[in-house]
Every structure is written in C-alpha cells, then in structure tokens.
Amino acid sequence: MKRPSIELLEDKAKQTRRHIIRMLGKAGSGHPGGSLSAIDLIVALYYGKLRHDPQNPAWPDRDRFVLSKGHSCPALYAVLAETGYFPVSELDTLRQFGTRLQGHPDCHLTPGIEISSGSLGQGLSVGLGMALAAKIDKKDYRVYVMLGDGEIEEGQIWEAAMAASHYGLDNLCAIIDNNGLQIDGPINQVMSPLPIPDKWLAFGWNVIQINGHDMKKILQAYDEAETLKGKPTVIIAKTIKGKGVSFMEGDADWHGKAPNKEQTEAALVELA
Amino acid sequence: MPVKTTTTKMVSTREAYGETLLELGNAHEEIVVLDADLSKSTTTAKFGKKFPNRFFNMGIAEANMMNTAAGLATCGKVPFVSTFSIFASGRAWEQVRNTVCHSGLNVKIVATHGGVAVGADGCSHQCIEDFALMRAIPTMTVMAPCDAVETKKAVTAAYHHKGPVYIRLGRAAVPILTEEQDSFSIGKALIMREGGDVAIIACEIMVAEALKAAEMLSAKGVEASVVNLHTLKPIDRETITMVAKETGAVVTAEQHVLDGGMGSAVAMVLAKESPVPMEMIGIDNRFGQSGEPATLFKEYRLTADDIAAAALNAYNRK
Structure with a gap:
C-alpha cells in the first residue's frame, strides 16, 4: 500500500476528531475520552498499515482490527465512514433507534466491524482466534486488537495473553490505549495494572512503547511489530484521554459523557 | 409406530x-x-x-x-x-x-x-x-x-x-434407546412411545427413566406417550401441543433445576396452546452432592418411580 504522508494522517485525525465530537454531541451520550485518545492509533492503522478494502469488507485475506474497548466506537465509526465503509452522513445517527451505529459495535449492522464488542476483556481472545485461523490456513493476514488500559484489569485478557504466547502468534498485535484513566479515576488508583510492560514481557510478548499521538512513531511501531517473529507483540501507546479538546484532556469525567451544545461548539473551534 | x-x-x-x-x-x-x-x-x-x-x-x-x-x-x-x-x-x-x-x-x-x-x-x-x-x-x-x-x-x-x-x-x-433409522432434525421431538392417558416429555438421560415409568404405568392400566424432547430450543410447539391435546395430562422430566429448565419451556407452550394438568420432575431449588448416580436420582426424585407417580397425579387431575 502507498503510505500517506504524516501531514495527511494528522489532517485525517483532526477531521475524525471533529466527527467524534459532532456525533457524540448529537447523540447526547457516549464516550468521548477514550475515542479521542485512540483516534490517532486507529487513523494510522487504517490509512497507513491495514490491508483492507472498504468496498469488500468480507475480503478473506484482509487484515483484521478488533476494537476490544468497544465504547470507543465513535473513533472507529468515524474512520470507517471516512475510508468509505458507509456514508459520512450516517455518523449523525449514532446511538439512535434503528441506527447501524449502535452504542457499542454490532458486527451485523455496521460494515467493517469484525466482531460485536462492548463487554470489556473479550476482544484479545477473539483476535487470538482470528490469528490461529490464519496460521491454520497458512495465510499472511495480520490481526490487530485495541485494548484499554483499564480493560486489562479483566482476567480474560491475561488468559488470552498466555494463549497467544503459547501458540507463538506473531501475526497478532495488541495495541493498548494507555490513557491512564478509567471511569472511576486513574487506573493506578482504581485497580492498578502497573507495571504494564513488565506484565506483557512476563507473558512472553514483545513489547513496544510509544507516544500514541505521534503518527510517525505509531507507523514505526506497526512496522516493527510485523517484523518480530515467533511471539505476539503489544504496542503500549501512551495517550491522553480526551486528546485534542482542552477541557476534556486528562479528565476521567469525560470517559462516558457527551458534550452539550456549547461544549460541542467550543470543541469544534479547537479542532478547526 | x-x-x-x-x-x-x-x-x-x-x-x-x-x-x-x-x-x-x-x-x-x-x-x-x-x-x-x-x-x-x-x-x-x-x-x-x-x-x-x-x-x-x-x-x-x-x-x-x-x-x-x-x-x-x-x-x-x-x-x-x-x-x-x-x-x-x-x-x-x-x-x-x-x-x-x-x-x-x-x-x-x-x-x-x-x-x-x-x-x-x-x-x-x-x-x-x-x-x-x-x-x-x-x-x-x-x-x-x-x-x-x-x-x-x-x-x-x-x-x-x-x-x-x-x-x-x-x-x-x-x-441406547433410539435407532439409526429414527429421523432427527433440530427442533423436532421424537415420539418414543404412544399412549392416550398421559404424556411424559423428557430429555437427555431422563428419556430412559420416562420409558421405564411408562412400562410401570401400563402395568397399572395407564398408557403413557413418551416424547423425547432432544431440542429444548427452538422448542417443538406442534408435538408438545399435540400430545397434550391427545392425552390431557403432561409430565416433564429433566436432570435440571425446575426454574427455567425444559419443564418450564414446555409449560410456556402449553399455557398458551393447550393448558392441561401438568407435573414437573426436576431438581427443586437444591444443589447436587456426591453419591452414586442411582442414589442421587432417588434423593432428588428423578427416578422412573417418581415420574410414574407424577404421571398418575397429572392423570388424576384431568
């Protein structure tokens, strides 16, 4: 794939941030904090790394992306719309009755969604199954799974981490949106999963640590993960919850609260 | 048949x-x-x-x-x-x-x-x-x-x-109770025995107990149909309703708690389609414990004797 310039990726990130704010403002509920922390990682993946075809979402040889932290789906919906899986205008229907864009991802309804998610802790296991299928079929597609740093408090994540390492699934790449906050506060105060890198190393994974808002570093990490053989790789991406909107940044209260009309307008001015 | x-x-x-x-x-x-x-x-x-x-x-x-x-x-x-x-x-x-x-x-x-x-x-x-x-x-x-x-x-x-x-x-x-040539499709119950007085609807290994119960009932002059409800969902409304209408009394038998089990699924059908006297054999709000299966079946009232007694109750309530 021809890789777009860093500037174009940054423009796309800004544009999709605007979509996130607009659709959440219109919906009146949803999760801006984790959507804004994850968006750079998702934009870089879809525009710079993932082998996918928006015209043929079921292409058997496509790379897979699983959004295990399903509440951040506004970010994914924005990218899927911008890359052509469905019309951008449909973003306005987020969370409304009858919409294809459910409050948490529904793979039956939304083109490009690989698996329904929203119940935390399950996506890495799903990605593990996809990666095993690739190995069985001797196919070279890769599987990316995005996890929240709060999400890794779920025990099932570590069952999956153990199994992926056991089966040597180097076609599996976990991406941790390490924004440091969960609903009830900082992760190290609610239920500390720290130190995160040491835990993944102990489970037999390659660990890459980056700034999750630096497009160049993100792409380098995706490339590096692909070259590491024999083990799965986790990219621990340090991010800022609510990134891009000053009054949302670093505030756990914006985990699951939509901006009102004035806040939406103020945020869009910042993202202009 | x-x-x-x-x-x-x-x-x-x-x-x-x-x-x-x-x-x-x-x-x-x-x-x-x-x-x-x-x-x-x-x-x-x-x-x-x-x-x-x-x-x-x-x-x-x-x-x-x-x-x-x-x-x-x-x-x-x-x-x-x-x-x-x-x-x-x-x-x-x-x-x-x-x-x-x-x-x-x-x-x-x-x-x-x-x-x-x-x-x-x-x-x-x-x-x-x-x-x-x-x-x-x-x-x-x-x-x-x-x-x-x-x-x-x-x-x-x-x-x-x-x-x-x-x-x-x-x-x-x-x-082994069924035969190779018996038809099987998901959601279609198998009638194992026909009798006009009472219907016993069972699943899993309770079908064997139900067949034994039917023999005991027959010795007392009560003829039981035995329905093998191998699919609990989607449930075979047609067969369940048919046997209820034909016999006018139904007993269900399962190795499961009564709450939410096969019996309650059958009751859901019959409450609407053909309410008849009904008895349920199953585990009543208790946990299991160690023991030989036969001992446990007695303790939890899951035996052919229990089914036959329940069938007579249902029959007598007609």
Whole structure:
C-alpha cells in the first residue's frame, strides 16, 4: 500500500476528531475520552498499515482490527465512514433507534466491524482466534486488537495473553490505549495494572512503547511489530484521554459523557 | 409406530461425541476443536490425536476458549468447543452471550458432564442450570440428546446448522434407546412411545427413566406417550401441543433445576396452546452432592418411580 504522508494522517485525525465530537454531541451520550485518545492509533492503522478494502469488507485475506474497548466506537465509526465503509452522513445517527451505529459495535449492522464488542476483556481472545485461523490456513493476514488500559484489569485478557504466547502468534498485535484513566479515576488508583510492560514481557510478548499521538512513531511501531517473529507483540501507546479538546484532556469525567451544545461548539473551534 | 423398548447396550453420550467428531473432522476441513484441559473426559482428545493441527488445548481458561472459538468462526472455521457443562454454560456465559451469540457466530458448544448423574464429583461439577442459562440467550439452539445414537445425529446436525449451538452430554454410560433409522432434525421431538392417558416429555438421560415409568404405568392400566424432547430450543410447539391435546395430562422430566429448565419451556407452550394438568420432575431449588448416580436420582426424585407417580397425579387431575 502507498503510505500517506504524516501531514495527511494528522489532517485525517483532526477531521475524525471533529466527527467524534459532532456525533457524540448529537447523540447526547457516549464516550468521548477514550475515542479521542485512540483516534490517532486507529487513523494510522487504517490509512497507513491495514490491508483492507472498504468496498469488500468480507475480503478473506484482509487484515483484521478488533476494537476490544468497544465504547470507543465513535473513533472507529468515524474512520470507517471516512475510508468509505458507509456514508459520512450516517455518523449523525449514532446511538439512535434503528441506527447501524449502535452504542457499542454490532458486527451485523455496521460494515467493517469484525466482531460485536462492548463487554470489556473479550476482544484479545477473539483476535487470538482470528490469528490461529490464519496460521491454520497458512495465510499472511495480520490481526490487530485495541485494548484499554483499564480493560486489562479483566482476567480474560491475561488468559488470552498466555494463549497467544503459547501458540507463538506473531501475526497478532495488541495495541493498548494507555490513557491512564478509567471511569472511576486513574487506573493506578482504581485497580492498578502497573507495571504494564513488565506484565506483557512476563507473558512472553514483545513489547513496544510509544507516544500514541505521534503518527510517525505509531507507523514505526506497526512496522516493527510485523517484523518480530515467533511471539505476539503489544504496542503500549501512551495517550491522553480526551486528546485534542482542552477541557476534556486528562479528565476521567469525560470517559462516558457527551458534550452539550456549547461544549460541542467550543470543541469544534479547537479542532478547526 | 412400534413401541420402543430399552436395550441393554450402554454407551455414554460423550463417547459418541468423540467418535462423531472424528467422522466429521475427516469430512470437513474447517472443523476445529477447542478444549480446556478436559479433553480426555470430554473425549475430544481423540480428535486432537488424529488432527493435531486443528485441535487447540486452551488450558484451564474457559472464557478465553469461548472467544477464541468466536474469532476462529469469523474466519470460516467451524469450532467445536468442549468442557464440562458447568464451565461452558456458567463460567463462559457472558462470552457466549455477548460475543458468540450476539455476533451470530457458527460456534458449537458441546458440553459434557451434565446433571447430577455426574455422581461422586459432587455439586461443583454437576451442572443443573445449563438449560436455563443457554435457553435465555436469543438465537441460541439448545439440545440434550438421550443416547449415543442420537448424540451422533445431534452433533452432526449442529455442524450443518448455521449459528450457535449448545449441546448437553453426560458422563455415564446410558442405554441406547433410539435407532439409526429414527429421523432427527433440530427442533423436532421424537415420539418414543404412544399412549392416550398421559404424556411424559423428557430429555437427555431422563428419556430412559420416562420409558421405564411408562412400562410401570401400563402395568397399572395407564398408557403413557413418551416424547423425547432432544431440542429444548427452538422448542417443538406442534408435538408438545399435540400430545397434550391427545392425552390431557403432561409430565416433564429433566436432570435440571425446575426454574427455567425444559419443564418450564414446555409449560410456556402449553399455557398458551393447550393448558392441561401438568407435573414437573426436576431438581427443586437444591444443589447436587456426591453419591452414586442411582442414589442421587432417588434423593432428588428423578427416578422412573417418581415420574410414574407424577404421571398418575397429572392423570388424576384431568
């Protein structure tokens, strides 16, 4: 794939941030904090790394992306719309009755969604199954799974981490949106999963640590993960919850609260 | 239709599962099997030996196993996932609900060691809630075959069915009650015996007890129909309603708690279609315990005697 310039990726990130704010403002509920922390990682993946075809979402040889932290789906919906899986205008229907864009991802309804998610802790296991299928079929597609740093408090994540390492699934790449906050506060105060890198190393994974808002570093990490053989790789991406909107940044209260009309307008001015 | 009688050949349904998987695995490359460190007990180890590249022991981690199967299914594989029924339906319930079923994935959960007939292992390993748990999930298909011959058909039908399936199997050797030529389709009950006075609707190994009960009743001049309800969901409304109308009295028999089990599923149908006097044999708000299966069947009132007594009650209430 021809890789777009860093500037174009940054423009796309800004544009999709605007979509996130607009659709959440219109919906009146949803999760801006984790959507804004994850968006750079998702934009870089879809525009710079993932082998996918928006015209043929079921292409058997496509790379897979699983959004295990399903509440951040506004970010994914924005990218899927911008890359052509469905019309951008449909973003306005987020969370409304009858919409294809459910409050948490529904793979039956939304083109490009690989698996329904929203119940935390399950996506890495799903990605593990996809990666095993690739190995069985001797196919070279890769599987990316995005996890929240709060999400890794779920025990099932570590069952999956153990199994992926056991089966040597180097076609599996976990991406941790390490924004440091969960609903009830900082992760190290609610239920500390720290130190995160040491835990993944102990489970037999390659660990890459980056700034999750630096497009160049993100792409380098995706490339590096692909070259590491024999083990799965986790990219621990340090991010800022609510990134891009000053009054949302670093505030756990914006985990699951939509901006009102004035806040939406103020945020869009910042993202202009 | 000839009256079926019990034979002396004893085979566990889990053994039949292992054999069936081998046959299916030979014919269908896309079948993969996952187990959680119980492959000798569930008998999936046979598949693992023959098809090591399509067998994944996921260790003692059932939640992960269930969603790994989901991921495999999204890539066109047909995963058969096995462990004991308490872990498949209990430990991994939310994985089955939110990821397997909500995503509509083609995952076949074949769970062994159902009911108190597990015996000496006791309460922790005797699953008596799986029908309720699995029935409650939208789109799920739930089966509980009565013997080895029917298990083979149920597992094969599960493979051909598109979508999630849960099958409860047992640990102990049980008599062969059905015949190769008996028809089998998901959601279509099998009438094992015809009689006009009362209908006994049973599933899983309780079909054998129901047939014995019918013989006892016959000796007293009461003729019972015996319906083998091998599919709990989708439920065979037509057959259930038909036998209720023909006999005017119904007894259900299951190795499961009464709350939310097969009996309550049957009652849901009859309350609307044909309310008749009804009695339910099942476990009444208690946990299991260690003991020989026969002892436990007596303790929890699951024997042919109990079914026959309940049938007479229902009959006398007409």
